Amino acid sequence: MLSSRTSRISVGIACLAAAFAGATVSASAADSDATDAPTYQEFKASTYVDVDGAYVVNGDEVISNDGALKKFYEQMVKPKSQKDGLIVNRVNGADDKWSSSQALNLTYCVSTKFGSRHGDIVNAMNAGAALWENATSRVNFVYVSSQNSNCNTRNSSVLFSVEPVNTTQYIARAFFPSTPKRQRNVLVDDSIWSSGNWEPGDILGHELGHALGFRHEHTRPEAGTCFEDNNWRPLTPYDSKSIMHYPQCNGSSSDLEFQASDAEGIRALYGS
Numbered sequence: 188m189l190s191s192r193t194s195r196i197s198v199g200i201a202c203l204a205a206a207f208a209g210a211t212v213s214a215s216a217a218d219s220d221a222t223d224a225p226t227y228q229e230f231k232a233s234t235y236v237d238v239d240g241a242y243v244v245n246g247d248e249v250i251s252n253d254g255a256l257k258k259f260y261e262q263m264v265k266p267k268s269q270k271d272g273l274i275v276n277r278v279n280g281a282d283d284k285w286s287s288s289q290a291l292n293l294t295y296c297v298s299t300k301f302g303s304r305h306g307d308i309v310n311a312m313n314a315g316a317a318l319w320e321n322a323t324s325r326v327n328f329v330y331v332s333s334q335n336s337n338c339n340t341r342n343s344s345v346l347f348s349v350e351p352v353n354t355t356q357y358i359a360r361a362f363f364p365s366t367p368k369r370q371r372n373v374l375v376d377d378s379i380w381s382s383g384n385w386e387p388g389d390i391l392g393h394e395l396g397h398a399l400g401f402r403h404e405h406t407r408p409e410a411g412t413c414f415e416d417n418n419w420r421p422l423t424p425y426d427s428k429s430i431m432h433y434p435q436c437n438g439s440s441s442d443l444e445f446q447a448s449d450a451e452g453i454r455a456l457y458g459s
């Protein structure tokens with residue numbers, strides 16, 4: 188199943204295929220009886236540990252520590268309930284989003300460690316941010332180039348950092364508003380430049396969607412696959428073309444482009 192699905196994916200998505208394998212663990216755990224679900228130890232052992240010691244789940248989302256990973260696992264193996272209707276992450280029953288003042292000042296730097304690709308990353312971040320910014324007047328990403336030479340999660344002059352990573356686990360990964368500052372970065376692998384018809388600006392647009400609080404659209408039951416967990420709340424009707432929907436999870440768009448439903452979703456969460 189994994190191979191037939193991944194074989195339809197265009198060139199350069201090998202690392203997303205790896206990311207997708209993680210999603211499959213979730214899907215099979217959730218779709219099967221509890222007896223078929225992996226134990227927590229098995230799940231933990233199969234979970235990728237990133238450069239900062241954080242766990243990467245659902246392909247490109249980060250979890251800070253063992254306690255949070257355990258909570259994530261418990262939610263994941265709970266029987267799935269039918270929910271309908273972009274989706275926002277929920278933490279302790281509340282929307283995982285920025286305050287209205289912070290949402291207008293989402294500051295970031297782009298590490299000079301990107302070297303000759305630095306300008307290209309700056310442009311792709313601009314393009315990805317613009318997708319969301321053009322849909323609402325309530326969200327504004329602010330590029331702080333003066334922090335580029337010290338661009339990491341310890342830099343308190345920016346809300347988050349954009350840094351290079353060298354991994355086969357994913358193309359890029361991000362964080363949620365609730366993620367502690369120490370893990371609040373967007374990590375980007377060089378494969379972003381060879382990801383078939385997924386444009387770098389759209390890939391980073393997807394990651395910034397997580398940074399704004401949005402979950403993968405394909406965890407909704409309508410996708411019929413790639414279920415992650417139920418810690419989310421619907422903002423719009425299901426859209427299999429959403430920028431937050433992996434095309435390889437029964438998506439109906441192959442290019443990760445921003446959709447009208449995504450614009451509607453951000454306005455539902457942050458206002459217009």
Ligand SMILES: [Zn+2]
Pocket residue numbers: 246247248393394397403
């Ligand atoms: Zn994602």
